[in-house]
Amino acid sequence: MSKVLIAGGGIGGLSAALACGRAGAEVALFERSVKFSEFGAGIQLSPNVVKVLYGWGLQQALDEVVAFPDRLQVRSASSGTELGVLRLGDVMNQRYGAPYLAIHRADLHALLLAALQRQGGVALHLRSSVASFEESETGVALQLEHDQQVRGDVLVGADGGWSRIRQQLLADGTPQPTGHLAYRALISQARLPMHLRSSQVTAWLGSQMHVVQYPVRRGEWLNVVAIVHGRVQGDMSHWDHSGNAADLQQRLQGCCKPLKDLIQAVPSWRLWALSIRPPMRSAAEQAFGRVALLGDAAHPMVPYLAQGAGMAIEDAAVLARVLGQGGLFAGKGLADAASQVQALLQQYAQQRWRRNARVQATAIRNGRIFHASGLVALGRNMAMKLQGEGLLDQPWLYRGT
Numbered sequence: 143m144s145k146v147l148i149a150g151g152g153i154g155g156l157s158a159a160l161a162c163g164r165a166g167a168e169v170a171l172f173e174r175s176v177k178f179s180e181f182g183a184g185i186q187l188s189p190n191v192v193k194v195l196y197g198w199g200l201q202q203a204l205d206e207v208v209a210f211p212d213r214l215q216v217r218s219a220s221s222g223t224e225l226g227v228l229r230l231g232d233v234m235n236q237r238y239g240a241p242y243l244a245i246h247r248a249d250l251h252a253l254l255l256a257a258l259q260r261q262g263g264v265a266l267h268l269r270s271s272v273a274s275f276e277e278s279e280t281g282v283a284l285q286l287e288h289d290q291q292v293r294g295d296v297l298v299g300a301d302g303g304w305s306r307i308r309q310q311l312l313a314d315g316t317p318q319p320t321g322h323l324a325y326r327a328l329i330s331q332a333r334l335p336m337h338l339r340s341s342q343v344t345a346w347l348g349s350q351m352h353v354v355q356y357p358v359r360r361g362e363w364l365n366v367v368a369i370v371h372g373r374v375q376g377d378m379s380h381w382d383h384s385g386n387a388a389d390l391q392q393r394l395q396g397c398c399k400p401l402k403d404l405i406q407a408v409p410s411w412r413l414w415a416l417s418i419r420p421p422m423r424s425a426a427e428q429a430f431g432r433v434a435l436l437g438d439a440a441h442p443m444v445p446y447l448a449q450g451a452g453m454a455i456e457d458a459a460v461l462a463r464v465l466g467q468g469g470l471f472a473g474k475g476l477a478d479a480a481s482q483v484q485a486l487l488q489q490y491a492q493q494r495w496r497r498n499a500r501v502q503a504t505a506i507r508n509g510r511i512f513h514a515s516g517l518v519a520l521g522r523n524m525a526m527k528l529q530g531e532g533l534l535d536q537p538w539l540y541r542g543t
């Protein structure tokens with residue numbers, strides 16, 4: 143049986159391990175942290191992603207922890223006026239065969255991990271930082287820091303935006319700052335006054351800023367993300383920086399009262415400077431030789447389409463399907479044939495890179511539309527009024543792969 147080595151145990155790495163394990167692979171995953179955990183914030187999961195997760199038998203586990211927002215409402219950040227609505231709930235389910243969910247990242251991470259542990263067949267290694275890899279005719283050797291080397295047939299780089307695997311594979315530098323800052327917070331809905339509690343996704347659009355809020359954890363918590371233009375000193379590529387509430391309030395002082403009330407109700411913020419790469423230009427950015435890239439390692443993106451984790455999960459599903467259907471996990475001795483392994487990884491890359499590139503490009507374009515001002519903002523608001531749901535729905539995306 144062929145062995146899949148996975149670098150990184152975030153949502154992408156765990157998804158790849160689960161999918162490849164389900165397809166019959168022997169899997170070893172290496173995560174540099176001392177424990178498997180995720181930053182405390184929410185993410186939205188659209189029907190294309192939920193369909194994949196349900197297909198992995200996770201419906202019940204998801205249903206126990208997610209929130210099912212009933213609609214997405216777009217509002218003007220300055221006046222509070224409704225600009226557009228996309229119905230979620232049953233409508234999404236009927237249209238795309240799966241619901242639109244909002245989940246705490248730690249809950250998603252934990253349920254993927256629990257599924258992996260139930261499934262067995264996957265060796266999970268903590269405190270294992272990957273340093274480099276070496277390919278040969280017969281396999282790939284992964285070098286961990288502290289000298290240990292592990293051998294496998296395929297290496298999956300799921301080690302995030304600052305991926306070491308990508309750096310070695312493509313030598314194309316690091317993600318670049320966008321000049322956008324994300325302030326993120328979770329607040330118990332019970333602690334909010336009634337008028338600020340919510341069961342929907344709300345996107346507030348303003349000049350050079352937007353705010354998105356939605357419920358998580360069965361609706362008990364509200365996730366709030368405020369994106370503003372600006373730069374900060376130092377390495378802000380981790381979530382361990384606290385954001386200054388007074389700074390944020392200052393930046394959002396031109397907003398309408400309901401939005402200002404919400405921002406003021408949040409006791410503490412985490413701050414992250416958003417960095418990205420340009421949309422993928424070729425399949426080589428998704429796989430080369432015996433190495434596949436997945437999730438943020440392959441296609442870091444701005445979160446303005448809410449799809450970064452979603453695309454990591456889709457990558458994982460396609461990778462496992464292609465390798466499994468290609469006979470890699472059936473113990474047919476493909477491991478000896480480098481060209482066959484490479485051909486399968488090329489299939490994976492061909493099936494993924496254009497969709498990932500389109501998602502990256504659409505997310506960047508959304509940022510420009512969300513943050514528009516003056517005549518451009520007027521045009522946007524008019525278009526939303528005239529086209530209604532048609533402008534907010536994304537059939538090409540939500541239908542799935």
Ligand SMILES: Cc1cc2nc3c(=O)[nH]c(=O)nc-3n(C[C@H](O)[C@H](O)[C@H](O)COP(=O)(O)OP(=O)(O)OC[C@H]3O[C@@H](n4cnc5c(N)ncnc54)[C@H](O)[C@@H]3O)c2cc1C
Pocket residue numbers: 149150151152153154155172173174175184185186187270271272273300301302303305306324326367414436437438439445448449450451452453454
């Ligand atoms: C503000 C914001 C909002 C977002 N909202 C959404 C949303 O609503 N929906 C959505 O789908 N996505 C959303 N995203 C995007 C999503 O969070 C990411 O795309 C996703 O988490 C990427 O997962 P990943 O596993 O590829 O990378 P990561 O989560 O970065 O995981 C990488 C893992 O690799 C480990 N690692 C790194 N280097 C090494 C090494 N050398 N050796 C071993 N391990 C290593 C890390 O410790 C980490 O565990 C949002 C992002 C932001 C910033």
